[in-house]
Structures are given as structure tokens and as C-alpha cells.
Amino acid sequence: MTQRDRTPKTYSRTPKTYKRTPKTYNRLTHPLVRDKKGGPLRRATWDEALAKAAEGFRHARVEHGPDAFAMLSCARATNEMNYVAQKFTRVVMGTNNVDSCNRTCHAPSVAGLSAVFGSGGGTSSYEEVEHTDLIVMWGSNARFAHPIFFQHVLKGIRNGARMYAVDPRRTSTAEWAESWLGPNVGTDIPLAHAVAREIIHAGLHNAAFIERATSGFEEYRALVEPWTLSLAEKVTGVPAAAIRDLAHTYARAERAQLCWTLGITEHHNGTDNVRALINLALLTGHVGRYGAGVQPLRGQNNVQGGGDMGAIPNRLPGFQDILDDGHRAKFEAAWDTVIPPKYGMTLTDMFEAMRPTAGHRSLRAVYCIGENPAQSEADSDQALRRLAALDHLVVQDIFLTKTAELADVVLPATASWAETDGTTTNSERRVQRVRAALAPPGEAREDIDIICEIAERLGHAWKFADAESVWNELRALSPDHFGMTYDRLEEQQGLQWPCPDLEALPSSFLHGRLWDPDPELRGPRAAFGLVEHDPPVDLTDESYPLRLTTGRRLDSYNTGVQSGGFASPLRRGEYVELCPEDAERYGVVVGEEVRVASRRGTVVAPVWVDPGLRPGLAFMTFHFPDEVDTNALTIEANCPIAGTAEFKASAIRIEKIDAAVRS
Numbered sequence: 001m002t003q004r005d006r007t008p009k010t011y012s013r014t015p016k017t018y019k020r021t022p023k024t025y026n027r028l029t030h031p032l033v034r035d036k037k038g039g040p041l042r043r044a045t046w047d048e049a050l051a052k053a054a055e056g057f058r059h060a061r062v063e064h065g066p067d068a069f070a071m072l073s074c075a076r077a078t079n080e081m082n083y084v085a086q087k088f089t090r091v092v093m094g095t096n097n098v099d100s101c102n103r104t105c106h107a108p109s110v111a112g113l114s115a116v117f118g119s120g121g122g123t124s125s126y127e128e129v130e131h132t133d134l135i136v137m138w139g140s141n142a143r144f145a146h147p148i149f150f151q152h153v154l155k156g157i158r159n160g161a162r163m164y165a166v167d168p169r170r171t172s173t174a175e176w177a178e179s180w181l182g183p184n185v186g187t188d189i190p191l192a193h194a195v196a197r198e199i200i201h202a203g204l205h206n207a208a209f210i211e212r213a214t215s216g217f218e219e220y221r222a223l224v225e226p227w228t229l230s231l232a233e234k235v236t237g238v239p240a241a242a243i244r245d246l247a248h249t250y251a252r253a254e255r256a257q258l259c260w261t262l263g264i265t266e267h268h269n270g271t272d273n274v275r276a277l278i279n280l281a282l283l284t285g286h287v288g289r290y291g292a293g294v295q296p297l298r299g300q301n302n303v304q305g306g307g308d309m310g311a312i313p314n315r316l317p318g319f320q321d322i323l324d325d326g327h328r329a330k331f332e333a334a335w336d337t338v339i340p341p342k343y344g345m346t347l348t349d350m351f352e353a354m355r356p357t358a359g360h361r362s363l364r365a366v367y368c369i370g371e372n373p374a375q376s377e378a379d380s381d382q383a384l385r386r387l388a389a390l391d392h393l394v395v396q397d398i399f400l401t402k403t404a405e406l407a408d409v410v411l412p413a414t415a416s417w418a419e420t421d422g423t424t425t426n427s428e429r430r431v432q433r434v435r436a437a438l439a440p441p442g443e444a445r446e447d448i449d450i451i452c453e454i455a456e457r458l459g460h461a462w463k464f465a466d467a468e469s470v471w472n473e474l475r476a477l478s479p480d481h482f483g484m485t486y487d488r489l490e491e492q493q494g495l496q497w498p499c500p501d502l503e504a505l506p507s508s509f510l511h512g513r514l515w516d517p518d519p520e521l522r523g524p525r526a527a528f529g530l531v532e533h534d535p536p537v538d539l540t541d542e543s544y545p546l547r548l549t550t551g552r553r554l555d556s557y558n559t560g561v562q563s564g565g566f567a568s569p570l571r572r573g574e575y576v577e578l579c580p581e582d583a584e585r586y587g588v589v590v591g592e593e594v595r596v597a598s599r600r601g602t603v604v605a606p607v608w609v610d611p612g613l614r615p616g617l618a619f620m621t622f623h624f625p626d627e628v629d630t631n632a633l634t635i636e637a638n639c640p641i642a643g644t645a646e647f648k649a650s651a652i653r654i655e656k657i658d659a660a661v662r663s
């Protein structure tokens with residue numbers, strides 16, 4: 001293992017000094033309303049809560065126009081619920097302002113893949129990593145964050161595949177890799193460009209594929225030419241020999257899977273990072289064949305499906321462009337409405353439009369279904385202030401989140417998992433059925449029913465007998481989903497899109513067309529992305545000398561609402577993780593509380609020591625924001641193409657808390 005000279009990982013037990021008690025979340029069992037801003041939330045009947053929710057939305061639309069409204073749709077809920085949520089936004093409220101947490105994670109993957117291949121899905125299936133020769137996990141800790149996918153990876157390794165990991169931290173995933181490359185945070189473009197240059201100089205690129213199926217190769221060759229192995233070593237910190245080895249191994253592999261996640265996307269230039277990786281697949285022809293492909297592993301159980309259902313500001317259901325007159329006309333006829341011929345606001349735009357100081361606070365009313373932006377947005381203090389300043393905030397959730405605590409109306413929903421019928425779509429584009437097995441707690445109601453009740457109060461009586469009738473409305477409007485009836489989904493244990501045919505089974509991988517000898521059937525060329533290195537926005541300096549990167553642990557989930565509330569022997573709570581050298585340098589020990597400061601905020605967190613980190617690099621999760629609000633530290637520097645924030649790169653300092661001051 002390259003860069004593996006560091007001492008092996010040791011996990012000490014949770015130190016006794018960790019005294020913070022977990023906040024407990026109980027399921028929401030009845031609606032809540034707030035009579036006036038600043039007042040308390042009180043119990044209400046469904047009728048009262050729904051009427052108040054609807055009246056606030058009506059008021060915003062009448063007083064400030066359709067774009068004063070925005071919907072945050074739930075990436076954990078079903079496809080059917082996401083379809084209804086975007087329909088509510090477009091038909092009832094007359095705007096395309098609908099988005100979800102896809103914006104905070106894989107929007108750059110969707111933007112990058114769409115720009116190159118015309119569609120935003122990962123190109124391969126899970127089973128293909130079992131039948132490939134090389135798996136590269138780039139900026140992805142799948143062992144922790146995608147344990148089911150990782151089972152397929154392990155099977156692939158058992159079948160003889162090699163695995164490489166590219167991550168600044170020697171993660172649990174890297175432990176399984178044959179080779180670990182540890183670049184400095186935010187240097188993936190130089191690393192990818194150096195890999196490309198080495199492949200070209202060694203004559204290992206796939207000239208026939210490049211000639212037939214791609215465009216922009218000569219410009220790309222010129223762009224990567226300065227990135228020699230030694231320059232790349234200097235910028236990325238990865239030894240030249242390891243870069244050379246990755247280049248040769250990737251180019252020589254018969255079939256290779258390039259998988260990435262947030263280590264690539266959560267940067268101010270996330271889409272450029274994605275393009276830099278796709279370039280490598282184009283250069284070697286590792287795409288459009290069984291076992292070879294590019295795969296962003298999506299985050300939430302249905303974040304792929306939410307986007308496919310049109311719960312994004314630029315696409316109608318079935319990934320159909322809103323700016324296309326023909327697509328709009330089809331939906332306008334089906335829904336008897338007029339769809340604004342412009343893209344709506346992304347989640348990032350929404351927070352900008354909420355700014356109370358902006359003079360024209362253009363966004364006034366938000367319907368937030370199953371998202372917790374008060375704790376998941378970068379620079380969370382700012383996000384909280386903006387949410388609190390809205391005229392009307394309706395939160396529909398299964399728990400009373402920090403976001404719900406700010407709401408004017410709180411609506412208790414059923415959980416998509418085990419309490420709801422419908423479908424969800426995973427990272428390999430596979431649509432699968434979910435079924436209600438448990439009764440909802442208290443008065444909680446299904447997400448779809450609640451949205452339809454509000455729609456009805458605003459003059460749109462939609463009659464959906466069940467989830468299947470929503471799905472059939474979608475199927476009639478989305479050619480990619482037309483062939484997936486509930487009966488077939490049941491029979492086949494799920495189907496992958498595109499599935500336009502009621503009989504034929506869909507292909508497990510995308511873009512096989514690129515290999516077709518017939519230029520007509522081959523379709524548009526895949527373009528190399530001419531992207532340049534651009535280091536993180538939040539620079540380290542004398543005052544903020546440490547690079548903080550944030551991410552996940554196996555035992556907890558996102559803002560912790562669904563995983564953090566119970567005391568479990570597994571629960572470690574939040575720490576600021578440092579390498580042994582830095583712990584020694586700052587004179588701090590495991591369990592000792594320290595002040596962690598960035599240019600945006602300060603938190604107090606106990607120290608953890610992880611030899612998988614290197615000097616100058618610190619790590620925190622965002623799983624326990626009620627105890628340590630990590631996002632008070634992160635920077636809201638967004639990718640201009642996808643709107644994703646640079647959660648992966650903040651500059652911080654660690655301060656010892658003087659024992660005398662503390663007591």
C-alpha cells in the first residue's frame with residue numbers, strides 16, 4: 001500500500017471524559033402551529049394546521065408572486081411523493097422553485113455526467129463491480145457510507161478485481177485497497193491531469209475510442225501536458241510513483257470502474273472535479289461497456305429518484321428539460337396548467353433569496369418536506385437566521401427537527417421506510433417497490449395525502465387512489481419509466497431506467513452507443529472537460545493553519561435526527577479528529593475538549609486521535625449538531641454550475657481551553 005508508512009489504525013474506546021448527553025428525538029404524532037412569530041408551537045387539529053399552511057402559501061403567491069414560494073422535497077421519501085411535491089410546486093404555486101439535498105451532495109455529478117453523456121445517472125450497475133478488473137474509489141468512503149454497494153466491491157475483490165482508493169484520509173475503505181493515494185484536500189484535478197498525462201505519454205490511451213466517440217482530445221492533451229508527475233507530487237502530496245502506478249493500472253485494465261462521491265463533489269469547483277474524472281474514462285474507453293463505467297454513488301435512499309421525478313428546478317419528470325417547448329407542452333396538457341419557461345431556484349439560490357438584508361427578500365414562503373437545512377447547510381448560523389426570517393415556513397417531517405422548531409406549521413408524516421407504499425430509485429437507476437408494513441404513529445399521515453390536502457385547499461382537487469395511480473400518471477409522461485408497471489417491478493425485483501418498453505428488459509449499463517460502428521447510432525460525441533486546478537476558497541494561514549474536512553461515520557446518519565437521538569454503545573458522539581503529530585503539537589489528548597474556530601464560527605468539541613489523518617488535516621462529522629454544530633465552521637463557497645457548497649475544505653485552528661477558565 002502506497003503512503004502506508006503510517007502506524008496502523010487503533011480505535012480506543014470512547015473516553016470517559018465525554019459527558020455530552022444525546023438529544024432524543026421522538027416521532028411527531030400530531031400537527032403543531034405557531035400563532036405568532038416568536039411564540040411557542042402548540043398542538044392543533046389537522047384541519048386547522050392544513051388551513052394555516054395553505055393560507056400562508058396563498059398569501060405569498062398573491063402578495064409577492066409565484067416565485068416567492070419554494071419547495072424542499074424529501075430525498076428519503078418515495079418517487080410518488082416527489083412527483084406529487086413537484087407537481088404541487090409547478091401547478092398549484094406556478095413556479096419551478098423545487099429542489100432537495102441533492103444540491104448539497106451529487107448535483108455536480110449530475111451536471112458533469114449530463115454535460116458529457118446527456119443524462120445524469122451513473123453509467124453502471126452494482127453487479128458490474130463484481131465483474132470488473134479494477135475498482136477505483138475516488139473521494140469515497142463506501143465502506144462507511146455505502147455498505148451495501150461495498151459488499152459488491154468485496155465480491156469483486158474476491159473475484160480478482162484490484163482496488164485503489166484516493167482519499168486524503170486513510171479511511172476504512174482505503175484499508176481494503178491494494179493502493180491508497182492520499183492527496184491534499186482539493187487537489188484532485190492536478191492528480192487526475194497527471195494520471196492523464198502519464199497515460200498519454202506512455203501511449204496507453206484508447207486512440208480508436210477517442211477518435212470515434214469523443215471530442216476535444218487535442219485541447220485536453222495540451223491542458224494536461226504541464227502536469228508532470230513531479231509537479232503533481234508537489235501540489236497533491238501523492239508520491240510520483242503512486243500516480244504513475246495508478247495511471248498504468250487504470251489504462252491497462254481490461255475493464256475499470258471509477259466510483260466517486262463527496263470527496264469530489266463537495267467543493268466550490270465540484271463539477272470541474274467530476275469532469276476531470278470522466279475525462280479519464282473517455283481517455284481509456286472505460287465507459288459504455290459491461291464492467292467498465294463511471295459511478296457517483298448517490299447519498300440518500302431516493303435522491304436519484306427525487307431528481308428523476310422532477311423535484312429539481314431545471315427538469316420535469318423523466319429528466320425532461322423545462323426549457324424544451326415540446327416537453328413543457330406535454331406536461332401543460334396533462335396537468336392543465338402553464339409551466340414557467342425558466343429554471344427555478346436551486347436550494348443554494350433559495351438561501352440567497354431568503355437573505356433578510358437583501359432589501360428585496362424575494363423568497364417568502366417555504367414548504368420543507370423531510371429535510372433539515374437548519375443543520376445541514378454550510379455556515380449554519382447564517383442558514384438558521386434566514387429560515388427564521390421567512391414569512392411562512394411549513395415543515396413536514398417525522399421528527400421535530402431544528403428546522404421544524406422554526407416553522408409556523410409542523411405536519412407529522414409517515415416514514416417512507418416501512419410506513420408507506422411506493423417506489424424508490426437507487427444509484428444504479430433501479431426502481432424498486434417499498435411497502436407499508438407498520439401503522440403510522442398517532443395522527444401522522446402519508447406525505448402524499450398531506451400535499452394533496454393543501455392542494456385541495458388551494459383549488460386543486462387531485463384524486464390519487466393510491467401510490468400506483470401516481471406512478472401511472474408519471475409513466476404516461478416519462479418515456480424512460482413507461483415500461484415499469486408495478487406488476488413488472490414486482491416480478492423483476494426492480495427495473496433500471498431507461499425502460500421505455502413494456503416487454504424488453506433494460507440494459508444494465510448506459511452509453512453502449514458510444515461503441516457503435518454506425519455514426520448515426522453512436523449519437524453525440526462525449527466531450528473532454530477542459531477544467532483547471534482551483535484550490536479551496538478558505539485558505540489556511542497562520543491564524544487558521546489546519547485544513548478541516550467533514551464527512552461521515554458508519555454508525556450515524558447525516559444531521560443525526562434519524563440516528564443520533566438514542567443512547568447506544570455504538571454512539572461515539574462528535575469529536576475533532578487530529579493525527580497523533582498534531583495532537584502532540586497542540587498538547588491535547590483524546591477526550592479533551594478544545595475550541596475549534598473557523599472564519600465563520602467557533603464550537604467546542606472533544607479531541608480524537610486518528611493515525612489515518614496526516615499533519616495539517618482535521619476531520620469532523622456533522623452527525624451531532626445538537627452537541628457540536630460542525631456546520632457553524634464550514635464555508636458557503638458554492639460550485640457556480642451545481643450550487644454545491646465546499647463542505648470538504650474549511651480552514652480552522654484548535655485552541656486549548658484553559659482548565660482554570662473552564663471551571
Ligand SMILES: Nc1nc2c(c(=O)[nH]1)N[C@H]1C(S)=C(S)[C@@H](COP(=O)(O)OP(=O)(O)OC[C@H]3O[C@@H](n4cnc5c(=O)[nH]c(N)nc54)[C@H](O)[C@@H]3O)O[C@H]1N2
Nearest residue numbers: 105139141145185186261262263299551552554556557558
Ligand atoms: N453511515 C452513513 N452512511 C451514509 C450517510 C451517513 O450520514 N452515514 N449519508 C449518505 C449521504 S447523504 C451521502 S451523500 C453519502 C456520502 O458518502 P461519502 O461521500 O463516501 O462520505 P463522506 O464521508 O462525506 O466523504 C467521502 C470522503 O471524501 C474524502 N475527501 C475529503 N476531501 C477530499 C478531497 O479533496 N479529495 C478526495 N479525493 N477526497 C476527499 C473524505 O476524507 C471522506 O472519506 O453517504 C450516504 N451514506
Ligand SMILES: Nc1nc2c(c(=O)[nH]1)N[C@H]1C(S)=C(S)[C@@H](COP(=O)(O)OP(=O)(O)OC[C@H]3O[C@@H](n4cnc5c(=O)[nH]c(N)nc54)[C@H](O)[C@@H]3O)O[C@H]1N2
Nearest residue numbers: 101105370371372373376396397413415416550558559647
Ligand atoms: N459539514 C457537512 N455538512 C453536510 C454534508 C457534509 O458532508 N458535511 N453533506 C451534505 C449532504 S450530502 C446531505 S445529503 C445533506 C443532508 O441534509 P438533510 O437532508 O437536511 O439532513 P437529514 O439529516 O438527512 O434530514 C433528513 C430529514 O428527513 C426526515 N425524513 C426521513 N424520512 C422521511 C419521510 O419519509 N417523510 C418525511 N416527511 N420526512 C422524512 C428526517 O426526519 C430528517 O429530518 O447534508 C449536507 N451537509
Ligand SMILES: [Mo]
Nearest residue numbers: 104105299300
Ligand atoms: Mo447526500
